[in-house]
Amino acid sequence: MKMHKNYSDLLEMLIEKWPSDFDGHLHYTVGLSGGVDSVVLAHLMAKACQIKPIHLSAIHVNHGISENSDRWEDFCKKLCINLKIPLTVARLKIVKTPGEGLENTARIERYNEYSKLKNSIIVLAHHQDDLIETMLIQLARGSDIHNIAAMNEIMTKSNQIYWRPLLNLDKSEIMNFANTNNLQHIEDESNTNNAYLRNFLRNQIIPKLVHFDPFIKKKFLNSLVSIQKNTALTDEYLKNDLNSCLSENKTLLIEKFAKLTLLRQQALLAYFIKSENLPLPSQRQLEEFRLQILNAAPDRHPSLLLGSQKKIIRIKSQIAITDI
Structure with a gap:
């Protein structure tokens, strides 16, 4: 080097x-x-x-x-x-x-x-060490793949560009x-x-x-690049699922969401949150929320916090991201 x-x-x-x-x-x-x-x-x-x-x-x-x-x-x-x-x-x-x-x-x-x-x-x-540390932290937390691959050279969050x-x-x-x-x-x-x-x-x-292993950092970085590429490819497919399930109010329609396969439901929930540039909960939390929105009684409104200001919530037949 x-x-x-x-x-x-x-x-x-x-x-x-x-x-x-x-x-x-x-x-x-x-x-x-x-x-x-x-x-x-x-x-x-x-x-x-x-x-x-x-x-x-x-x-x-x-x-x-x-x-x-x-x-x-x-x-x-x-x-x-x-x-x-x-x-x-x-x-x-x-x-x-x-x-x-x-x-x-x-x-x-x-x-x-x-x-x-x-x-x-x-x-x-x-820098590179931050990349590796962040990847290991997210793995230790059982995070979604988007969190593992989250740190990119250029990122837009809440309409703000980061380099x-x-x-x-x-x-x-x-x-x-x-x-x-x-x-x-x-x-x-x-x-x-x-x-x-x-x-x-x-x-x-x-x-x-x-x-x-003196080369282990390089190996970590190679794995991270592979994860980021696969995440980008997956996102291309999820964008289509999002558009097909999205209402005019930018909420997810549960009727259409429920028709997706299990893996696509899980992935779409994470992508929906990520598309709003919000922090992703753990995979366990997302799965619990997915089961709640599909199985809860119509008068129930299960929700999940997304950071300190937003939440994702089921409101009647839709899944929405709202202020807390």
């Missing part, structure tokens, strides 16, 4: 990967936590401004969870002043959502802040670049807390797997 140690190498990679679909988009906003990944990305995007005719800004979401949150915010402010990047700071007070871990609740609220920047492409610093240009780099390469170029960054003390599943995988499990 080629190691990108200087700005010219990594900047060349960034410019080459710049999606042609983004031509005409002038405003880009870096999601800046202050950690090494987002700091490297902010520096690269600032350099890209000298080449591409774009307007660049950053957003820092202060979750207010750590006692160091304000210090991290100050670091991001100083960094953006040095890079001559306008910075938006969103200060939150995270309230743990029932059924959600603190980490996932913070992530949901962070994306809610991103979604407010409608005229800008949100640029995020996820992850560093997905072909691993963490060690990003660290190497930061150290070589003396880029300062903050360290989130929670990253060493193995009570969080992601940290446990990152700090304990994956290093042991790599020791057992």
Whole structure:
């Protein structure tokens, strides 16, 4: 693997990967936590401004969870002043959502802040290690295949475009670049807390797997690419099922839904939720809901929460996604 140690190498990679679909988009906003990944990305995007005719800004979401949150915010402010990047700071007070871990609740609220920047492409610093960790987390949770393959380089969620240009780099390469170029960054003390599943995988499990097989990360990534391709192919068929079951009110008609085979019903429920850019419940939860909507009495309205703001519910002869 080629190691990108200087700005010219990594900047060349960034410019080459710049999606042609983004031509005409002038405003880009870096999601800046202050950690090494987002700091490297902010520096690269600032350099890209000298080449591409774009307007660049950053957003820092202060979750207010750590006692160091304000210090991290100050670091991001100083960094953006040095890079001559306008910075938006969103200060939150995270309230743990029932059924959600603190980490996932913070992530949901962070994306809610991103979604407010409608005229800008949100640029995020996820890398290969994040891909692998996310895949393993979703497998451990018994998630739907769409969740396993959810992290793509370009994604649209709630009409907001997200771009992850560093997905072909691993963490060690990003660290190497930061150290070589003396880029300062903050360290989130929670990253060493193995009570969080992601940290446990990152700090304990994956290093042991790599020791057992030095090529295992590459194998994970190959499997993920295969999953993503098969998911995309399946979605092409599910789009037809969705259109055939969809009412004029954008709800699913139970009469038509019930005529589908079991596998297509299960897949269509997940696709219906995914088409609204909402978080997918576990396969167990989806299956319980499927049985409820088909077997419940007409006056019953079984429902399932989709994050903190939406739910999927049976209303008479239809399946709808509504506000909670």
